[in-house]
Amino acid sequence: MIDELLPASVVAVEVHGDDGSEPAPLYPQEAAVVARAVDKRRREFALVRACARRAMDKLGVPAQAVLPGERGAPGWPAGLVGSMTHCEGYGAAALVREADLVSLGIDAEPHEPLPPGVLEAVALPEEQARLRQLAARHPGVHWERLLFSAKESVYKAWFPLTGKWLDFSEADIEITVGPEGTGHGRFHARLLVPGPVVGGRRLGAFDGRWTVQRGLAATAVTVPHA
Secondary structure (H helix, E strand, O other): OHHHHOOOOOEEEEEEOOOOOOOOOOOHHHHHHOOOOOHHHHHHHHHHHHHHHHHHHHOOOOOOOOOEOHHHOEOOOOOEEEEEEEEOOEEEEEEEEOOOOOEEEEEEEEOOOOOOOHHHHHOOHHHHHHHHHHHHHOOOOOHHHHHHHHHHHHHHHHHHHHOOOOOHHHEEEEEEEEOOEEEEEEEEEEEOOOOOEEOOEEOOEEEEEEEEEOOEEEEEEEEOOO
16 A cells, blocks of 8 residues: 555555564564553554564665664664554555665554544644545545645654654645545645755655555655755
């Protein structure tokens, strides 16, 4: 699913469902991070790292620990950039060589309405107006959940390039429906604060793709070299 949203240079590994079996083994330093976490958190933590190590293997990179750094951003092996996501019953990791992309971000959410009050907290008035228009034309998609996912992907691509927080209100996202139907499309995220400098050029926006399938809303952002 996630791989449909990414260029061919990116290796994506995903897992649907949790059969209740023993979670994938962690490196000692990873296990220490979640030693006091609840079982659900430990399982999700292990699941996405198992996906990440499978992606490393496909790229010919030896498996190694993936430790959370500042603001929880995963630390990747030298020469790689990547992103991870997990939600109920799903986990994924996407990795790519630095020579192919500057940054990327992926996110998956359950395809269901946001809890009351969340949309108003994360969406600009202009975004809310566009969501109402989308909902009127395509009522089968929970557009507010898709917008939330897109904002998460934008942040995950932003943070490795800047080392700074990006508030929900600091990116104005416009979602469009693709010609293949209402379950797929693209989005454009206009940055409302100075963007990162890539190849000597300051970026003013990120672009991404989205899909809704298998009970999930998934998004991905890729940042190419200038």
